[in-house]
Amino acid sequence: MGSALPHDLRCDHRTTPLGVAGAPLLAWRLEGADPVAYQVEIDDLWSTGRVDDPAAISHLYDGPRLRPRTRHTWRVTLWDAAGSTSSAESWFETAHDAWTASWIAPDPDAVEHVDPPTEGDRALSAHGLLPCPQLRRSFQVPSAVTAARLYVSAKGLYDARINGERAADAELAPGWTDYRRRIPYQVHDVTRLVGEGENVLAFTIADGWWSGFTGFDPRRPGYHYGRFPELIAELHLTLANGSARVVMTDGTWRTAQGHIRHGDLLKGECHDLRAATPGWDSPGFDDSSWTPVTVRGADHHLLVPSCDEPVRALRELAPLSITRTGPRTHLVDFGQNLAGRVRLAVPAQDPGTRVTVRHGERLEDDGGLHTANLRTADATDVLITAGGEALFEPRFTYHGFRYAEIDGLESLGEVRAVVLHSDTRWTGAFECSDPEINQLQSNIEWGQRGNFVSVPTDCPQRDERLGWMADAQVFLPTACLNADVAAFFTKWLHDVRDAQTPEGGFPNVAPRLTGVAEEGAPGWADAGVLVPWHLYEVYGDARFLDVDSMGAWVDFVLRHNPDLIWRQRTGPHYADWLAPGPATPREVVATAFFHRSADLTARAARVRGRHADAERFERLAADIRTAFIKTFAHPDGTVSGDTQTGYLLALAFGLLPSSLAPGAARRLAELVHEHGPQAGFLGVNLLCPVLSATGRPDLAHALLRRTDPPSWLYQVRHGATTVWERWDGEGAPSMNSFNHYAFGSVGEWLYSGVAGIGQARGSVAYRDLVIRPLPGDLTWARASYESVRGRIAVSWERTSQGFLLDVSVPPGASATVHLPDGQTHRVPSGDHHFASVRGDTP
Structure with a gap:
């Protein structure tokens, strides 16, 4: 070794x-x-x-x-x-310790405040959106530069350039937070871009989440956090002559409108190349006709260094097909639902030619682009040509789409889909003998990419794209196996805690957004406890566990529900959202999560050495459990409501005594056998794990292989390339996303159940592994996971000799390996091979 x-x-x-x-x-x-x-x-x-x-x-x-x-x-x-x-x-x-730069922006009174025309070659469905300002500063450097660091943020979005080149590969920077509580800044190493002599530091800024359209409230024209974007930046130079210099945003900067007539996350982006200012970001440009910027203030107390990797353009997809649907219209199918933008090479056109790119996830029955499910998100990008060839690629928007309709060109140049998502390194892989399950795994992965854009969103296409907390907490175990999301969720937990009320209440979405129900619902607000605990178990970083924040939430629920049955202050109470079967009683759902949060807060307090707090929350969790049993559990093991999710929550959260749990497990199995999956967002992640843990992996596999709706493979057989919001993809277009990851939370069981990679109870950071493959009727499966400790891998197959299993355990860890024939082996780190002779396997 x-x-x-x-x-x-x-x-x-x-x-x-x-x-x-x-x-x-x-x-x-x-x-x-x-x-x-x-x-x-x-x-x-x-x-x-x-x-x-x-x-x-x-x-x-x-x-x-x-x-x-x-x-x-x-x-x-x-x-x-x-x-x-x-x-x-x-x-x-x-990090930076002492900012001296000012926030700058164009003079709001000088901005072009005109309603966009509705006819003609500049017609825009822009809803009052404003052009994206260009800001520049020329400066002299007296000697060679040995180091250059750009510290930059924006209220809105920024694109940074130095001497005509992009200064960073960050997209949609600085990302989304509640800017009233914190504003992240990025640091870029730009040493190679700055030289002796004249240099130019230049930015384009856009509304982004700060002042653009965000969320689904049609009554608000954006402006959730502010009215106009602003910029702050400092360029720190270390020179070969031993001196240092700082170029900062201040009143000496100049600004003008450029060719980006608007850039909005939901509405789209428009480039009018007739208004372009060539060379504006390079030395030698005459900016005497530009206007001075307005200094908007010098308050730095909200600036914090980014703790996660930014959104980046991480891959490109060529078209699967291009179909001409009109004399100047083409429908491009990229073969994959994704989040990102289209890059289009435009052949030479007459000046003023209008090229429109519309985006959609599906096609109508007649072959046209389906956009009804976008609601008020126009998802439309526009290029107005100036003559000559052009390369069109938006910078300040993104869309959820598989198809792009390109109108205005007789022939297309090269076209690509540019995939955008937060740069979370992929750490997991799963595949098996069933190609449809492999497609399901691909769908789960693409749903994660498309919805991890600065924050974990519900969907990337329609006018919503919010950090719904229930979606995040149920999908998190899958997300952690697919990719290293520790830094990504470190940042998002700041958003969650920023959104916590003085009373201790967590919201339903984070970052907090005006116009969205702010009172947290059961299972949604509980993410403020469930997410940090799971991150601690996976990554071993106790800093995830903010016991004060977690405890404040539990105490908030307790104050309003002293009888320990959670009925009051439940917010909008979404219950088991989009469950296709009978509704689980709301008090059952709520009280189960009340117990879960109290239990995990107690465990977190133990980890952080706060033993008095741990004892208090342990007593509370025990009392809630007693109240749950008394109120909802019956002598035969049934649970009030008699629903799959009711049993799943009771069994998974340990709410039932040993005398009642077997009856509950039997009833759950009966319901699953009779109806297939009937769980919604709060139950679906527990379906296969609980069935497996209660002795019915056969039923878990039956659900996995099911092809009638509701089922995962129904989606696969109907062409899905991401997981749908609804089991069957039906329903009103206004609530029918085809890229929602909540039902993709089954991905965790593909790794832990089918392949068999799991942790023992009480294990942290994969120190104590449990390898328990559940083959069902599959003939082989393999999975690997680059854990925080090291690589874990499992590969098994059925052969003429029997069941063969290979396991890799990382250094510093050990594993208990369970074979399907009942054999159990305790093994140290290293590579291990096991076999069950033919006839001993199920």
Whole structure:
């Protein structure tokens, strides 16, 4: 096996982050032999010394305050039992500590306030949207530049350029937060772009979530957080002559309107190339006709460094087919529902030619683009040509689509779909002998990509795209297996806690948005407890567990429901949303989640060493359980309402005594056998795991392979490339998204049930694995997962010799392996092979 080897070093769940604030968590993955000790060092400033801990995969920095705006090199060294050592090295840079720049914007009174025309070549369905301002500053650099860092944020969105080149690959930056509570900034290494002599720092800014159309309230013309976008930036230069210089946003900047006539996340983007200003972002441009910017203030207290990776353009898709549907109209099928934009090479056209790109997820029966489910999201991008060839690619919008209708061109140049999502590195893979289940896994993965755009949204296409908290909490176990989402959810938990009321109530969506029901519903608001606990179990970072926030939520529910049955202050109470079967009683759903939140808050308090709090919440959880049993459980094991989700919640959350649980499990199995899946958003993630845990993996597999509605494979057989909002894809277009990940939460069971990768109860960061493949009638399956500890892999198949299983356990971990014939093996780290002779397998 060799030495214990550290690899994939990470700082605060990112590889080499710029802008680290506070005490970072320094982590590494393992391969090779089991370690017995470690040492972490930062430069020559600090060292842990040798720490004997065979389970360690991270260390929270506890040394002196780190210098701001500084690159720090860090190293981890491991010892193994033989005394051999191995090391790995990485770096991070610390955050800005003292901003001096001002927020700047065009003078609002000078902005072109005109209603867009409804006819002619500049007609826009823009609803009063404004042009995207260009802002620039020319500056001189007296000598060569050895280092350059751009610190930048916007109230809205920004696109940064230096000397005619894009300064960063971040898209839709700085992302979405409740800007009234925090405004993230990014740090970009732009050393290669700045040189001696004249340089130009230039930005285009747009409304984004700050002042554009966001959410589904048609009465609000945007403006949830502000009226006009603003920019703040500082460019810090270190020069070869030993001096330093800062170029910052202030009153010396100049601004003008450019060719982007509007850019809106829901409505779309319009480029009028006749209004372009070539060279505006490069040296030598005459900006004397431009106007001075307005300084909007110098308040920096809300600025915080980004703690996650930004949205990026992470892949491109070529068309599956292009169909001419009119003399100048083409329908492009990219073969995959996705979130992103279209990049279109436009052949030379007469000046003023209008090219329109409309987006949709599906086609109508007559072959036309289906847009009814977009509601008020126009999802339309427009190019107005200036003559000559052009390359059209929006920057300040994104759409959920598979199809694009391109109107205005006799022939198309190259066209591509550019896929956008937060840059969460993919860590998991699953496949099996059934191609339809493999397509389901692909659908789940694409749904995750399309809905992890700055925040975990419900859908990427219609006028909603909100951070619905129930969707996030039920899908999180699947998301964690598919990708490394630790940094992504670190950021989103800031949004969740920012949205918490002084009373302790969590909302239904985060970031908080005016016009959306703010009182949290059961199962939705409980994400403020369930999400951090699951992240802790997966990644081993106790900083996810904010016991004050979690406890405030539980106490909020308790104050309004002293009899421990959650009936009061339930918000809109969505219950088991979109369940196709009988409605689960709302009090059953609510009280089950009340217990779950109290129980997990108690566990979190134990982890954080707050034992008095832990004891109080443990007593509360026990009392809620007693109240649940007394109120809803019956002597035969049935639960009030007699619904699948009622039984799923009761069994999964441990709400029933051992005398009643078998009866509840039997009744659940009867309902599933008779009706197929009848769970909605709050129950679907529990269906297959609970059936498996209660001795009915056969029923779980029957659900997985089912093709009649409601079922996952019904969607697959009807052409789905992402998971649908509704089981059967039917219903009013206004509530019928074809890229919603909640029902895709079955993905966790594909890894843990079908393939068999799981953790033992009480295990954290995959220290104690349980490998229990449930083959059903599949002939083979394999899955791998790059856990926070190291690579876990399972591969099994049925052969003429019997059931064969291969397992890889990462260093520092051990596993209990359960074979389908009943054999159990306890194994250490390493690669292991197991076989059940033919005849011993199910």
